[in-house]
Structures are given as structure tokens and as C-alpha cells.
Amino acid sequence: MMLFRLSCRRTCDCVCGLGRVFGPARPARPPGQRSLEPPWPAVVVGRASSSVVAMAAKPTVIFVLGAPGSGKGTQSANIVKEFGFVHLSAGDLLRAERSTGSEVSALIEQHIKDGEIVPVEITVSLLEKAMNASSVKKFLIDGFPRNEDNLVGWKKVMDDKTDVKFVLFFECSKGVCVSRCLERGKTGGRADDNVASLEKRFVTYVDHTKPIIDQYAAKGMVRTINADTSVDEVFEAVKKLFKNEGF
Ligand SMILES: Nc1ncnc2c1ncn2[C@@H]1O[C@H](COP(=O)(O)OP(=O)(O)OP(=O)(O)O)[C@@H](O)[C@H]1O
Numbered sequence: 570m571m572l573f574r575l576s577c578r579r580t581c582d583c584v585c586g587l588g589r590v591f592g593p594a595r596p597a598r599p600p601g602q603r604s605l606e607p608p609w610p611a612v613v614v615g616r617a618s619s620s621v622v623a624m625a626a627k628p629t630v631i632f633v634l635g636a637p638g639s640g641k642g643t644q645s646a647n648i649v650k651e652f653g654f655v656h657l658s659a660g661d662l663l664r665a666e667r668s669t670g671s672e673v674s675a676l677i678e679q680h681i682k683d684g685e686i687v688p689v690e691i692t693v694s695l696l697e698k699a700m701n702a703s704s705v706k707k708f709l710i711d712g713f714p715r716n717e718d719n720l721v722g723w724k725k726v727m728d729d730k731t732d733v734k735f736v737l738f739f740e741c742s743k744g745v746c747v748s749r750c751l752e753r754g755k756t757g758g759r760a761d762d763n764v765a766s767l768e769k770r771f772v773t774y775v776d777h778t779k780p781i782i783d784q785y786a787a788k789g790m791v792r793t794i795n796a797d798t799s800v801d802e803v804f805e806a807v808k809k810l811f812k813n814e815g816f
């Protein structure tokens with residue numbers, strides 16, 4: 570134990586003890602990065618039998634789900650500020666990819682217009698790329714997994730590489746969600762914030778996304794927040810939850 574502490578102090582600048590998190594010498598924080606998280610691969614040290622073992626910590630993931638307009642994006646932005654997470658919206662990543670004019674642009678455009686879910690190979694590869702590009706390794710993944718295809722694709726490619734903590738579920742009545750989206754549609758520039766697309770998006774939500782939330786609920790992995798109230802009231806509930814979860 571004593572020997573370990575001495576050698577640890579020589580090799581890193583953290584306050585190490587067995588079981589604490591440390592990594593290589595701390596590099597300068599990249600400009601604009603607000604998080605206090607270490608921007609280098611963390612290493613967790615613990616004892617196995619009589620030897621000391623080290624393994625890389627996996628990125629933390631929280632999935633953010635709820636009906637269209639339930640406030641996933643709004644609350645994710647608040648969580649980023651308060652708790653230092655990185656917000657990755659699957660919808661935003663797909664919209665960005667659509668506007669690059671790549672070979673999948675037309676396919677994404679059609680799916681978004683029809684309120685349907687884009688094949689997971691596209692979405693997971695965009696998510697993985699964004700996660701790899703981030704120095705902060707705590708992610709809110711908003712609007713994913715939205716259907717069985719999303720879930721299977723995530724498990725295949727990302728399950729072993731990440732630590733999914735829970736699903737943050739914003740529960741909100743359809744009437745409130747629709748009126749928020751229609752209001753957003755007046756100025757937001759989204760092609761799918763209209764009555765026709767919203768109807769399709771809600772069908773997709775009820776038929777395909779809600780069953781995914783239910784699957785996670787059966788595993789005790791859903792944290793439900795009432796999202797019918799004001800932005801501030803919803804965030805108070807979110808803050809309480811995140812503190813209880815140890816963030
Ligand atoms: N609690 C709230 N009270 C009133 N308006 C809200 C609330 N939360 C969000 N809004 C507004 O409702 C609209 C939709 O919110 P937001 O984009 O956060 O929802 P979302 O769940 O991410 O939607 P989508 O899945 O369609 O992208 C926005 O215009 C936002 O400002």
C-alpha cells in the first residue's frame with residue numbers, strides 16, 4: 570500500500586488512493602472546454618487477488634427520451650450547464666448530415682419528413698463519431714434509441730464501449746407537446762413541426778419509442794420526470810434526480 574502510494578505520486582498529479590480515478594499527467598484544458606472532467610482517458614485502479622489491475626473507464630451515457638416537444642433538448646441544455654455533460658441530439662446529428670449533401674442526405678430527408686426513424690447504421694455511426702471527437706466523456710444522448718432497430722444497432726456497436734446509466738424520460742401529454750412544437754414551428758425552421766408531420770411523429774413515438782422506454786423500465790433503468798410544467802419546474806426535478814444519482 571505504502572509503496573503504491575509513493576509510486577502513484579510520482580506518476581500522476583491526482584489525489585490517488587486505491588480505487589480512485591487517475592490518468593497520465595494532466596494536459597492543458599482545450600480552449601472553450603467548460604467541463605471539469607479529465608480530458609484524457611481515465612484509469613480506474615483496484616485490486617484483483619494480490620495484484621493491482623488497471624482498466625480504462627468507459628464513457629458515461631444517459632439516454633434522453635420523450636415525445637416530440639416534451640422538452641428533451643431544452644432540459645439537456647440545462648443539464649450541460651449544470652452538470653458538465655455533452656449533449657448529442659440524434660435528430661440534430663441527422664439534420665446536420667442531411668445538409669452535407671452526402672449519399673445518405675436524401676434518405677435522411679425523406680425519413681424526417683415522414684416522421685420515420687432513419688436506419689441505425691447511419692445514426693450510430695454519427696453518434697460514435699461525435700463521442701470519439703469529444704474530450705469530455707459524459708454524454709446525454711437525446712432522441713435515441715427510438716425503436717428496436719436503434720436499440721439492436723446500439724447494442725451491437727456501442728454497448729461494450731459505453732456505460733449506459735439510465736433513460737431520462739420526459740413524460741408529457743400529447744396536447745402540450747403538440748402546441749409546443751407548433752409554436753416552435755412558427756420560427757424554428759423545422760420542416761416537421763407542422764400538424765401533418767406531428768401526427769406521424771406521434772404514431773412513431775407511441776408504436777416504436779414507448780416500447781423501448783418500457784423495455785428499459787422493466788430493467789429498472791428509467792427515471793421519469795413530469796414535463797408538463799414550466800421549464801424551471803422541470804429542471805428543478807431534473808437537478809434533484811441528477812444529484813440523487815451522484816452527478
Ligand atoms: N417546460 C416547458 N414549458 C414550455 N415550453 C417548453 C418547455 N420545454 C420546452 N419548451 C419549448 O417547447 C419546444 C420544444 O422543446 P424541445 O425542443 O426541448 O423538445 P424536444 O423534446 O427536444 O423536441 P423534439 O423531439 O421535437 O426535438 C421548444 O420551443 C421549447 O422552447
Ligand SMILES: Nc1ccn([C@H]2C[C@H](O)[C@@H](COP(=O)(O)O)O2)c(=O)n1
Pocket residue numbers: 637658659660661663680681684685686687688692711712713714715719761770
Ligand atoms: N434516433 C433517431 C432520432 C431522430 N431521427 C429522425 C426522425 C425524427 O422525426 C427526426 C427529428 O428528431 P428530433 O429532433 O425530434 O429528436 O430525426 C431518427 O431517425 N432517429
